[in-house]
Amino acid sequence: MCGIAGRFHPVALADAPGWREAALARLAHRGPDGAGAYRDERCELVHRRLALIDLTPTGHQPMPNEDGSVWVVFNGEIYNHAALRAQLARRGHVFRGTSDTEVLVHLYEDEGERLVDRLRGIFAFAIYDRSRGRLLLARDRFGVKPLFHARHEGAWIFASEIKAITALRGFAPALDRQACYDYLGLGYVPEPATGFSNIHALPRASTLLLTAHGERTARYHRTAAHVEDAARFVDAVDGAEQRVLEAVSRQAVADVPVASLLSGGIDSSLVVAAHGRAAGSGVTAFTVGFPDPSHDESGSAGAVARHCGMRHVTIDGGDRSLAPDAVLELMRHFDQPFADTSFIPTYWVSSA
Secondary structure, three states: OOEEEEEEOOOOOOOOOOHHHHHHHHOHHHOOOOEEEEEOOOEEEEEEOOOOOOOOHHHOOOEEOOOOOEEEEEEEEEOOHHHHHHHHHHOOOOOOOOOHHHHHHHHHHHHHHHHHHHOOEEEEEEEEEOOOOEEEEEEOOOOOOOOEEEEEOOEEEEEOOHHHHOOOOOOOOOEOHHHHHHHHHHOOOOOOOOOEOOOEEOOOOEEEEEEOOEEEEEEOOOOOOOOOOOOOHHHHHHHHHHHHHHHHHHHOOOOOOOOEEOOOOHHHHHHHHHHHHHHOOOOEEEEEEOOOHHHOOHHHHHHHHHHOOOEEEEEEHHHOOOOHHHHHHHHOOOOOOOOOOOHHHHHHHHHO
């Protein structure tokens, strides 16, 4: 879902011949619906677009505000963008289109870096404040959308994928041995570390503000559990049901058809059931079937789809290649050690 990248220096950004083109090419798989770029004396932004909301040219990125003093590149979806748009319009902001991206630049004008407190969604974005000479990077509360950054010759560089950072001529990624040890013990590299000592992930629920005075990382959200001793079980069940229905309903809004990925397990079955109730009809659920019965859940997935009145499509995993070359081609998208084999059927069902 979209790819973003950029370079920033608070005083004067050096030229980087070929980086823009290389970054756009390396992120092309993230955004088949368009590409854009912006450059001035301090900042360069690139974007690959996967159009979900506002399919018209008014959703093109990088996107400015009315006078070009604020620019944004954005990957993700802001679920409460309609409500925020209405509030901003009442304050006098004028919108050219209906994209959730445009809400970001106007909300930044009013709220500054605290705009993240108002957002409900999954996102990674960069906002360049040209008039104040600063860049704001932000990532959603649970880190669904990836965002990486590095320093090179006094400038900052960031991207949705590490490969767009390493496209910068002269930048050499350095192996992080501690990250390798962590990966072998845990099966993943704990953020903000990556597989490289000179490239870092922006932590979830965090912002990174870059100015002439340096950089400042801030955490804007923490999750905490609170026990309600007086709560009744039936009320907890009803409350959980309502929250699931509201969350799925918010996240199933797009200007393109929305489908469900159905594994046959409890989690995806609950989401699919909530999606069917929110959408009413016309929902299609996709499942990957496996030739080994001990790993195949297509039967239970089909039963869930029938119960929910959905069209069900089963993708035959036996027809898909698990040859080393095919798996390595998928691994290149992660840019660093990754151990969850579920990415293989997830890729199959998504490509279908």
